[in-house]
Amino acid sequence: MSSGQQARAQAAAITPGSTPPDQERPPAERLLALFDGRRLSPGQRRIAQYLVDHLTEAAFLSITELAERVGVSQPSVTRFAVSLGFSGYPALRDVLQPIALSAVAGTPGTPGPADPREQLRQNGLQAAVDAEIENLESVRRLLADTHQVLEIGRELAGSVPLTVLGLRISASLAEYFAYAARRIHPDVRLVTRGGSVAYDALLQARAAGGTCVLAFAMPRHAHESLAALRAARAAGLRVVLITDPTVGPLVEEADVVLTAGTGSRLVFDSYAAPGMLSAALLQAMADADPERTQARLEQYEQAADQHGFFL
Known part of the structure; x- marks a missing residue:
């Protein structure tokens, strides 16, 4: 199995749920699933947010280019990839590139977004609200x-x-x-x-x-x-x-x-x-x-x- 195949298998392993198959999920969901449940530092979240906002471009950047765009060091990008469960940035990029390409092409069966990055940004904010709703549900159970x-x-x-x-x-x-x-x-x-x-x-x-x-x-x-x-x-x-x-x-x-x-x-x-x-x-x-x-x-x-x- 190539390093790219290993990285894609790794991404599938940390994606919650098994249906629908990962390749059929909207690009925004596939990207956000990489971050789901991970405790990231504020600096690492800056990298994650940059990927959300500029996925179609960022997925094809070198580690040096990505670090410069975000304003962090190259080791910070490596630590970010490792915190997501990857061996390093190249393995993470192997997973990001197919997601970026599908975002450009549009999800099968649905109209392609005028700006995939805007769709990712909006869905990311909604996903943050959904996560807080889950946290509130946990408090509700506690207060029982x-x-x-x-x-x-x-x-x-x-x-x-x-x-x-x-x-x-x-x-x-x-x-x-x-x-x-x-x-x-x-x-x-x-x-x-x-x-x-x-x-x-x-x-x-x-x-x-x-x-x-x-x-x-x-x-x-x-x-x-x-x-x-x-x-x-x-x-x-x-x-x-x-x-x-x-x-x-x-x-x-x-x-x-x-x-x-x-x-x-x-x-x-x-x-x-x-x-x-x-x-x-x-x-x-x-x-x-x-x-x-x-x-x-x-x-x-x-x-x-x-x-x-x-x-």
Whole structure:
């Protein structure tokens, strides 16, 4: 079997499902299937996005030309191909070229697109939304156990102060949760910096009577996130962790783990599922102490009206 045949067989092996046959699938689906389920770095996603946007040209470029077009190094292109399960860029290109040719020719039985690259781009964005819908479905199944969610809500509501931790890309999720939680909780402390700053904040929260920390850890997982979780446990805080569905050292340092998948089909991750899970936990916190929740919400609305916070 030639290297090209081996590469094509390899691509078929990582393509989900067996029907319809790979050669009968639309070119956009065949291309996106190469990336499906792969955890790519932002730099690798730039390469993937370039292939989606310029497939009919990119599939015939040398590794040097592709690296120059994308603005990355040649080793980065090689690592990208290997991350997809290929032996190197030549094997990946052997698979890309037939897909590119079929995109130009049009899929049998359907009108050929005026611009195949535009079809690929549109389908890629739709596929990203579809993947997020699947992530939300997973969260929906997780929330079927209302007892677990309410118990976690009570634990978070009862921790005064409550520490909310999120570093690097996870900081935005932590900020959202802390912003909303302050409306219904008397003392919420947000930690978005790692190292000794995080350690100090965790020690102070425990000394002030806090019992729990809610941590967000989305990929790519940072060493400083792991260090912060270990510091929280060493300080005597229980760790509730919201993360993506992976098993690793972060999970081992948590007392409670709730998983929510991140959308990884675009250059940067999307967080519809973690955001929905956060909102569900906020609801559980509100329900855990309804009298306190109502009183604090009324106080906030009075302050908002008095100071004209909103239009």
